[in-house]
Amino acid sequence: MPLALLALAIGAFGIGTTEFVIMGLLPEVAGDFGVSIPTAGFLVTGYALGVMFGAPIMTALGTRVARKRMLMLLMGLFIVGNLLSAVAPAFAVMLIGRVVASLAHGAFFGIGSVVAADLVAPDKRAGAIAMMFTGLTVANVVGVPLGTLLGQSAGWRVTFTVVAALGVIGLAGVAKFVPDIPKVEGVRLRHELAAFRNVQVLLAMAMTVLGFGGVFAAITYIAPMMTRVTGFADGSVTWLLVLFGLGMVGGNLVGGRFADRALMPMLYVSLGALALVLALFTLTAHNKIAAGVTITLIGALGFAAVPPLQKRVLDQAHSAPTLASAVNIGAFNLGNALSAWLGGIVIAAGLGYTAPNWVGAALAAAALVLALLSAALERRADGPSMVVAGSEPAERKTGVPH
Numbered sequence: 001m002p003l004a005l006l007a008l009a010i011g012a013f014g015i016g017t018t019e020f021v022i023m024g025l026l027p028e029v030a031g032d033f034g035v036s037i038p039t040a041g042f043l044v045t046g047y048a049l050g051v052m053f054g055a056p057i058m059t060a061l062g063t064r065v066a067r068k069r070m071l072m073l074l075m076g077l078f079i080v081g082n083l084l085s086a087v088a089p090a091f092a093v094m095l096i097g098r099v100v101a102s103l104a105h106g107a108f109f110g111i112g113s114v115v116a117a118d119l120v121a122p123d124k125r126a127g128a129i130a131m132m133f134t135g136l137t138v139a140n141v142v143g144v145p146l147g148t149l150l151g152q153s154a155g156w157r158v159t160f161t162v163v164a165a166l167g168v169i170g171l172a173g174v175a176k177f178v179p180d181i182p183k184v185e186g187v188r189l190r191h192e193l194a195a196f197r198n199v200q201v202l203l204a205m206a207m208t209v210l211g212f213g214g215v216f217a218a219i220t221y222i223a224p225m226m227t228r229v230t231g232f233a234d235g236s237v238t239w240l241l242v243l244f245g246l247g248m249v250g251g252n253l254v255g256g257r258f259a260d261r262a263l264m265p266m267l268y269v270s271l272g273a274l275a276l277v278l279a280l281f282t283l284t285a286h287n288k289i290a291a292g293v294t295i296t297l298i299g300a301l302g303f304a305a306v307p308p309l310q311k312r313v314l315d316q317a318h319s320a321p322t323l324a325s326a327v328n329i330g331a332f333n334l335g336n337a338l339s340a341w342l343g344g345i346v347i348a349a350g351l352g353y354t355a356p357n358w359v360g361a362a363l364a365a366a367a368l369v370l371a372l373l374s375a376a377l378e379r380r381a382d383g384p385s386m387v388v389a390g391s392e393p394a395e396r397k398t399g400v401p402h
Contacts, residue, residue, distance in 0.1 A: 002119045002120065002177070003173070003176075003177040004115070004116075004119050004173075004174075004177040004178040004179065005116055005119060005131045005132060006173065006177070007170060007172075007173025007174050007176070007177050007178060008071075008112045008115065008116055008132040008135070008170075008173075008174070008178070009131060009132050009134055009135035010135060010166065010169055010170040010173055011071075011075055011078075011108060011112070011135065011167070011170030011171075011173075011174065012108070012109065012112070012132055012133060012134075012135030012136045012139070013135035013136070013138055013139045013143055013166065013170075014078065014135075014139075014143075014163055014166035014167050014169075014170055015078065015104065015105055015108060015109075015135075015136065015139075016135065016136040016137075016138075016139025016140060016143060016144075017139045017143035017144055017147055017163055017166065018078075018082055018101055018160070018163045019047060019102075019105065020139070020140055020144045020241075021143070021144045021147035021148055021151070021159060021163070022043050022044055022047070022098075023044065023144075023219055023220055023221075023222055023223060023241070024144065024145075024147075024148030024151070024152075024222070024223050024237045024238065024241055025147075025148060025151045025152070025156045025159065025223070026040045026041065026043075026220075026221070026223050026224065027040075027223055027224055027227070027234075028151060028152060028155075028156045029043065029094070029156055032156070033090065033091040033094070035091055036348070037221065037224050037344075037347065038343075038344030038345070038347050038348045039091070039344075040091075041220055041221070041340045041341070041343065041344040042095060042340075042341075042344075043094065043095060043098050044216070044220050044336060044337070044340040045336075045337040045340045045341050045344075046095050046098050046099050046102070046337075047098045047099065047101070047102040047333070047336075048102070048216075048333035048334065048335075048336035048337035048340065049099070049102075049333070049334070049337045050098070050099040050100075050101075050102025050103055050105070050333075051102045051103075051105040051106050051329065051330055051332075051333035052106075052330035052331070052333045052334045052337065053330065054102055054103035054104075054105065054106055054107065054330075055105070055106025055107060055110065055326045055327060055329045055330040055333075056106075056323060056326050056327050056330060058074065058103060058104070058106065058107035059106065059107045059110050059111065059323065059326040060323070061107075062107055062110075062111050066180060066181060067111055067114065067115050067181040068115075068174065068175075068178045068179070068180050068181055070107070070111055071108065071111060071112060071115065071174050071178065072171060072174055072175055074103075074104040074107055074108045074111075075104065075108070075167055075170050075171040075174060076171065077100060077101065077103050077104040078101050078104040078108075078164075078167045078170075079164050079167040079168060079171065080100055080101075081097045081098065081099070081100030081101025081102070081103070081104070082097065082101050082160045082161075082163045082164035082167060083097075083160075083161070083164045084096065084097030084100060085097035085098055085101070085160045086157045086158075086160035086161040086164060087157070097160075102333075105329070105333075106326055106329040106330055106333075107326065109132075109133075109136075109329060110326045110329065112132055113132060113133075115178060115181060116131065116132045118181060119179075137248070137249055137252065140241075140244070140245035140248050140249070141242060141245035141246060141248075141249060142245075144241050144245060145238045145239065145241045145242045145245065146238075147159045147162070147163065148237055148238045148241055149235070149238040150162065152234055152235060152237075152238070196324070196327075198316055198317065199377070200316040200374060200377070200378065201313060201316045201317045201324060203370055203373065203374040203377075204309065204312040204313045204316055204328075204374065205313060205327065205328055205331040206331075206367075206370050207267070207271075207309060207312070207367045207370045207371055207374070208309045208310075208313070208328055208331040208332055208335065209331050209332075209334050209335040209338065209367075210335060210363045210364070210366045210367035210370065211267075211271050211274070211302075211305050211309060211335070211363070211364060211367035212302060212305070212306070212309070212332045212335040212336065213334075213335030213336065213338050213339035213360070213363045213367075214271075214274055214275065214278055214302070214335075214339065214360040214361065214362075214363040214364030214367065215274070215298060215299075215302035215303075215339075215360065216335065216336040216339040216340060216360075217278070217339035217340075217342065217343045217356045217357065217359040217360030217363060218278055218281055218298060218343075218356055218357050218360045219244065219298070220336075220339065220340040220343055220356065221343055221344075221347065221353060221356050222237065222240065222241070222244075222295070223237045224353050225285055225353040225354060225356075226240055226285075226291065228353055229285050229286065229352070229353050229354055230285055230286065230287070230288055230291045231288065232288065232291075240291075240292065240295055243292055243295050243296045243299070244295050244296065244298065244299040245299065246296065246299070247295070247296035247297060247298065247299025247300035247301075247303070248299040248300065248302070248303040249303075250300050251270075251299060251300035251301060251302065251303035251304035251306075252303040252304070252306060252307065254300075254304050255270065255303065255304035255305060255306055255307040255308055256307040258308075259307040259308040259311045263308045263311060263312060263315075264308075264371065264374075264375050266304070266305075266308045267305060267308050267309070267312070267368075267371045268368065268371060268372070269304075270301050270302075270304040270305040270308075271305055271364050271365075271367050271368040271371060272364075272365075272368050273297075273301050274298070274301040274302055274305065274364040275361045275362075275364035275365040275368060276361075277294060277297045277298055277301060278298065278357050278358075278360040278361035278364060279357065279358065279361040280294065281294050281298070281354070281357040281360075282354045282355075282357045282358060285354045285357070305367075306332075309328075310328060312374075313328040335363070338363075339356070339359060339360060339363060342356070342359045342363075343355070343356030343359050343360075346358070346359060
């Protein structure tokens with residue numbers, strides 16, 4: 001394995017950790033700044049919106065800069081954002097830090113996956129991209145729980161300082177091991193933007209927003225829900241996040257395996273089951289064992305939908321997949337922002353800490369409806385769109401987006 005892949009994986013690990021670790025630290029951050037839990041939820045919303053808008057913008061800017069230099073600049077943004085969060089004297093400053101860090105997210109994965117593929121032989125590209133995204137997966141199993149535990153014991157500011165240090169390691173690794181790759185010439189954004197005229201591309205992205213939003217509706221407020229409703233101790237949130245991460249890993253593997261075989265049926269099953277499990281979470285949240293099982297299932301079902309959702313976008317935007325792929329990463333985070341905001345609204349309305357589960361169930365059900373509509377429109381158009389000759393097969397470009 002080229003050391004450059006390890007450097008990219010470390011960067012992905014840091015990005016994945018900073019994105020998700022805030023869920024387990026919301027009560028501590030809210031208490032420190034003297035704001036409500038729903039208000040603290042804007043740290044999730046702000047990050048997600050930063051990824052949504054930053055992914056296409058930073059990717060477009062990256063076409064004018066050598067890829068290695070762009071990756072280094074992105075890691076620099078990541079470091080600055082997390083340091084700003086760590087030393088923030090006020091909630092608004094921390095929110096700004098979260099947004100700054102989020103600008104690196106989408107473009108790092110988009111550009112990094114291209115670099116990873118160029119580092120190895122053509123027949124090993126998919127494995128190289130998967131190796132990079134392993135950093136994101138491991139972050140949810142190791143980085144997030146340990147970051148939560150560290151934040152609860154030593155203070156949440158220490159967690160974000162450590163995450164910034166991970167960014168420094170990733171930056172050093174990119175500078176040392178990633179070779180200089182010339183910037184791409186002749187990239188035409190007008191051609192890339194034309195893909196968004198395709199109704200199926202827009203439907204696929206809408207499925208992404210709603211489907212993954214269902215997961216975040218519950219997970220954003222998992223700490224107060226588990227401690228104040230289920231009765232877990234604060235320290236138990238760490239291990240609950242481990243369960244979520246393990247479910248995510250398993251679901252992602254299953255979704256990736258079946259996305260090529262039966263993409264739409266895989267979406268029907270994962271989205272339908274996710275809606276059902278999220279609805280049941282309002283009941284199982286009152287029992288510790290049942291809550292743990294449910295959290296694992298939410299991770300598994302939510303991430304089982306990720307590979308087919310990403311592949312659906314790439315299939316439908318086959319003639320110009322680069323920008324569409326970056327925007328779909330933003331779509332995942334738009335779903336995160338939407339669900340975190342809606343979850344905060346229902347909590348603030350006095351409906352309780354389990355109310356976001358109903359929001360998540362409704363979002364996942366809406367995604368299922370759109371999947372059925374998309375398939376119906378495709379059948380009416382006499383089958384799936386034909387792949388343009390000479391374009392790279394979409395299955396070689398799929399990856400886990402955040």
